Amino acid sequence: MEKNVKSTKGWRANKWVRAAIPALLxxxxxxxxxxxxxxxxxxxxxxxxxxxxVEWAFSFAIFFLGMSAAF
Numbered sequence: 372m373e374k375n376v377k378s379t380k381g382w383r384a385n386k387w388v389r390a391a392i393p394a395l396l397x398x399x400x401x402x403x404x405x406x407x408x409x410x411x412x413x414x415x416x417x418x419x420x421x422x423x424x425v426e427w428a429f430s431f432a433i434f435f436l437g438m439s440a441a442f
Contacts, residue, residue, distance in 0.1 A: 404432045 407429045415425040 401436065404429070404436060407432070 407426075411422060411425055411429070415422040418425070
């Protein structure tokens with residue numbers, strides 16, 4: 372009798388790769404929040420707003436990052 376075995380090859384067969392790719396994407400998305408200080412001056416000058424008004428976006432992002440981590 373032949374066993375009915377599926378042949379899975381490539382990155383889908385390796386569970387470490389399937390875990391590493393979403394982890395890297397998550398860390399990149401969180402890292403963009405923390406590099407806000409580099410871009411805040413350029414963004415404020417681009418949209419002609421005061422820098423303190425633009426920095427509220429960072430406060431909201433950190434707040435929702437913490438709230439989503441709670442879940």
